[in-house]
Amino acid sequence: xxxxxxxxxxxxxxxxxxxxxxxxxxxxxxxxxxxxxxxxxxxxxxxxxxxxxxxxxxxxxxxxxxxxxxxxxxxxxxxxxxxxxxxxxxxxxxxxxxxxxxxxxxxxxxxxxxxxxxxxxxxxxxxxxxxxxxxxxxxxxxxxxxxxxxxxxxxxxxxxxxxxxxxxxxxxxxxxxxxxxxxxxxxxxxxxxxxxxxxxxxxxxxxxxxxxxxxxxxxxxxxxxxxxxxxxxxxxxxxxxxxxxxxxxxxxxxxxxxxxxxxxxxxxxxxxxxxxxxxxxxxxxxxxxxxxxxxxxxxxxxxxxxxxxxxxxxxxxxxxxxxxxxxxxxxxxxxxxxxxxxxxxxxxxxxxxxxxxxxxxxxxxxxxxxxxxxxxxxxxxxxxxxxx
Numbered sequence: 001x002x003x004x005x006x007x008x009x010x011x012x013x014x015x016x017x018x019x020x021x022x023x024x025x026x027x028x029x030x031x032x033x034x035x036x037x038x039x040x041x042x043x044x045x046x047x048x049x050x051x052x053x054x055x056x057x058x059x060x061x062x063x064x065x066x067x068x069x070x071x072x073x074x075x076x077x078x079x080x081x082x083x084x085x086x087x088x089x090x091x092x093x094x095x096x097x098x099x100x101x102x103x104x105x106x107x108x109x110x111x112x113x114x115x116x117x118x119x120x121x122x123x124x125x126x127x128x129x130x131x132x133x134x135x136x137x138x139x140x141x142x143x144x145x146x147x148x149x150x151x152x153x154x155x156x157x158x159x160x161x162x163x164x165x166x167x168x169x170x171x172x173x174x175x176x177x178x179x180x181x182x183x184x185x186x187x188x189x190x191x192x193x194x195x196x197x198x199x200x201x202x203x204x205x206x207x208x209x210x211x212x213x214x215x216x217x218x219x220x221x222x223x224x225x226x227x228x229x230x231x232x233x234x235x236x237x238x239x240x241x242x243x244x245x246x247x248x249x250x251x252x253x254x255x256x257x258x259x260x261x262x263x264x265x266x267x268x269x270x271x272x273x274x275x276x277x278x279x280x281x282x283x284x285x286x287x288x289x290x291x292x293x294x295x296x297x298x299x300x301x302x303x304x305x306x307x308x309x310x311x312x313x314x315x316x317x318x319x320x321x322x323x324x325x326x327x328x329x330x331x332x333x334x335x336x337x338x339x340x341x342x343x344x345x346x347x348x349x350x351x352x353x354x355x356x357x358x359x360x361x362x363x364x365x366x367x368x369x370x371x372x373x374x375x376x377x378x379x380x381x382x383x384x385x386x387x388x
Contacts, residue, residue: 053077063089071095082107089113100124106131115139139163171195174202184211192218192232194239
């Protein structure tokens with residue numbers, strides 16, 4: 001009995017060690033590139049030519065580096081990101097992202113640092129950063145962004161550092177109350193015109209620090225002295241006058257009925273005179289209206305042609321047809337009386353017998369069809385046959 005018990009105990013110990021060894025091996029495979037400490041779980045998945053965000057990482061990861069891969073941030077990637085609810089730092093720089101769609105990081109409520117630099121981002125949707133209530137650092141540098149809506153950063157109440165350098169921005173409107181401490185705008189083709197006035201006034205009024213201010217200059221207008229966008233000469237009075245005139249023009253134009261506006265534009269293409277003697281420009285008729293008018297004209301003309309083609313044969317038969325009716329009994333008696341009167345008034349022919357009138361009757365009724373104006377001679381022929 002003792003050897004048997006000893007064997008069972010030895011076998012159980014081997015199985016336990018096997019389970020522990022297998023679990024340790026699996027754990028090492030999953031966390032091969034993850035560094036686990038008491039407070040953070042850092043997973044490094046950089047430079048592995050990944051096209052998707054990997055799923056074999058801890059769900060409680062707090063720092064995830066996926067730089068230098070081929071990630072495009074598809075819908076499947078966004079679904080995987082939503083499971084990392086404890087994520088604090090996310091690095092997606094040097095990938096192949098082109099568009100930031102709405103709610104791309106909506107479930108990362110603890111995220112503080114987001115680096116999406118060195119991609120090919122050209123479009124950022126208005127709600128791309130929705131849900132990032134704790135985000136403090138956002139890096140969008142070295143992309144191809146040409147325009148940013150002012151509402152993109154509305155939800156980022158905790159944002160302190162914004163990096164937009166080396167994009168294709170010409171202007172940037174600030175409408176929300178940022179708590180920014182530092183902003184980086186160098187390397188963009190800024191146009192120092194009225195469109196940049198809001199940004200300039202915000203930079204002057206706020207306590208934000210613009211990094212590389214001396215190199216953040218105007219590309220247009222081209223001047224020898226490259227002035228910073230913060231100190232460039234933009235006349236606020238001229239911009240206000242231009243803005244007011246533009247708003248008045250839009251208001252006066254929108255007050256006119258579209259049909260009336262089109263008619264007036266066709267009659268007076270240059271301008272019209274108002275009650276105060278001034279001239280207000282009318283909007284020109286767009287190409288879409290011309291195309292619509294052409295389509296309507298084509299449809300109407302085609303319909304008219306089809307209607308004419310269908311109705312023409314009916315009208316033709318109606319015009320050339322002869323309205324006739326069957327001779328009634330009264331008409332037969334009248335015809336007989338008229339014929340008897342004609343026969344009695346005709347001169348007698350000498351040397352004829354009693355059957356001459358019949359001969360004359362036959363000669364009279366041997367006229368060619370159609371001479372009496374009737375089309376169907378069968379009515380008269382039937383009458384003659386019955387008399388005979």
